[in-house]
Amino acid sequence: MAETVVKITNLVKRYKELIALDNFSMEIQKGEVFGLLGPNGSGKTTTINCLLTLLSYDNGEIELFGEKMTSKRSDLKVRIGVVPQQVAVFDELTVYDNIDFFCGLYIKDKETRKKYVEDAIEFVGLQEFKKFYPKKLSGGLLRRLNIACGIAHKPELIIFDEPTVAVDPQSRNRILEGISRLNEQGATIIYTTHYMEEVEQLCSRILIMDHGKKIAIGTKDELKGMIKNTESVIVNAHGLTQDFIEKVRALNHVYDVSYRDDTLTVKCSGGKHNIVHVVDCFADNEVKYQQIYSILPTLNEVFLEITGKQLRDNE
Amino acid sequence: MYFRVFVYRIKKNLRDRELILWSLLFPIVLGTLFYMALGSIYKNAAVETKSVALVGGTEANTEFVKTTLEGIKSSEGTAMFEVIVADAADEQKLLFKDEVAGVMDISDMSDIRLHIAKDEVAQNVLAHVIGIFRRNAVLMQKAAADPASALKIMNLMTEDTELVKQVNAAGENKDPYVSFMYALLAMVCVMASNAGLQVPIDSQANISTQGARVSITPVNHRMYELASLLAAFVIQVVCTMVGLFMIVGVYKVNMGCSIGFLILICILGTMLGCSLGFMLGHVSKLSKSSKEAILLLFVTFGGFLAGLMFDRMKMIVEMYCPIINRINPSALIHDAFYSLNIFGVGERFYRSMITMVVMTIVFTTIGLVMSRRRSYASI
Structure with a gap:
């Protein structure tokens, strides 16, 4: 049985009248890439801050590596690395000095620290920028420096709090690849974001939260299995009649059909090869179409179906 | 670390x-x-003679204090104070028109009062002089009550006089x-x-x-x-x-x-x-x-x-x-x-x-x- 790295039980956090975390519980096993998914204000960062004992909480328990986490547990803190949402480096220190400074708060031995710092610089690909000051770095490079400062001491548990916000696609891919590599090297990862495609790409298990509550938890396939829609077939066709639309609606596994702006959307629940049945229906009735394709459900649809709202409510 | x-x-x-x-x-x-x-x-100007007003004293006391104050000289030999005798009613006017460095109320010699409008060298010297006066008044009373200790008391009073001189000469840039x-x-x-x-x-x-x-x-x-x-x-x-x-x-x-x-x-x-x-x-x-x-x-x-x-x-x-x-x-x-x-x-x-x-x-x-x-x- 895998070791439980993080165990949060019935966590309650209130900001006066607002309940930021409402009896929130979760468990993360060693070696997982655990995605914490939710819209802005859902309680992801509050959960992380409580976990790190930066925030006090009203009720509940937090255990790390099987032991109760408190602000005085230096022995547990040394095993954690954090990449915060906002870049947290000193503008007055170079790339190398920043990483060396923060690594030095964990690692006392000079030689070990030196090696770790070099490893971290290589890991995030900042070899050419060692002597640069943060203000001279682009947004993507700055994010990489932020990551290097959080992981240089080779922690067992690494928390990434929305590390790809406002990052260009190239840097984003590099960051996501880096996180996968860290996981391959043995680190347990907690990854909070509201970008579902990142979670789908990275995470072995996902927890969806909203209003401080756990909405759903599981692998991405398990989560997608929780909703009615399993496939949407989209057809671009001009001048479809109501009679024909009713014939499509009558196909097996089809539970909803809509036709708007020359686009027919056929939603299916269960069944295989639904797109083939739709194509056959068009052929049998000698109806022409320009384009036909199938879309599998995303986590956004999972979120939409469970909560009734879009995940990316700010975009 | x-x-x-x-x-x-x-x-x-x-x-x-x-x-x-x-x-x-x-x-x-x-x-x-x-x-x-x-x-x-920014030059060390020579010490200027400042005016001091005496109010409320008897003729004998006024003369005594006047002689004492006019006897205080700077290290260059310049007299530090010129004494004028004034009415108590003129005190505020003298001070706020900056006509005198301070006003000494000598109506009670054992409790001389100094009123000043600035805190500069002259005022500090005056304050020290008053301190000496007060202590000497107490010492004189003791000497009168116990004539046997008069010699010892006289020595103490001499020491105090030296102290005034030392303090007076301490500053380098006034x-x-x-x-x-x-x-x-x-x-x-x-x-x-x-x-x-x-x-x-x-x-x-x-x-x-x-x-x-x-x-x-x-x-x-x-x-x-x-x-x-x-x-x-x-x-x-x-x-x-x-x-x-x-x-x-x-x-x-x-x-x-x-x-x-x-x-x-x-x-x-x-x-x-x-x-x-x-x-x-x-x-x-x-x-x-x-x-x-x-x-x-x-x-x-x-x-x-x-x-x-x-x-x-x-x-x-x-x-x-x-x-x-x-x-x-x-x-x-x-x-x-x-x-x-x-x-x-x-x-x-x-x-x-x-x-x-x-x-x-x-x-x-x-x-x-x-x-x-x-x-x-x-x-």
């Missing part, structure tokens, strides 16, 4: 252009302005404008509070992202802050020394005391400034900008009360609320310079220095107590 923190904080502070610029430019620019504005009169330079150096020292304030800002999770990152590390928070404070202090001492060098070395201003004591006061003053900022950074949950604004207000107003903008302000504060001069860091540092110049190393100088040390310890302790590792209700 904490030595590394110290070294990196030195590096960080040296690269903090805003902090360094203010710490260095302030004494250089303001010192230059003072020098340009007041430099032409130019009142040197006071602006004291106030300037005092303000430079207190402005080190900005560097002190930066320490909690960079280490508290609810104020800065860097603070959040530091807070989740396993380091001892207090030791971390102490190492950071020490680094801030070292950088600020260097900046204060540059200011001192500009005033003493470049503009050749006679500060009235030895360079060793000047350096000592600057070091203690900078320590006090750093610890003040360190404490203010810890005592509230305000944002970074609010804390910086409060500190700026505190430093500027403290400088004003210490006489940086208006030279008589310190005296006014001394008259109406002397406790402020005892706890205002700017006034304390200013007073250390002033008392060293006028009275030499003595009670008043030691009082200022000891108060500075005690306040530094208190401020730093308050800051350290409040810097305990903590979880915040919100960040």
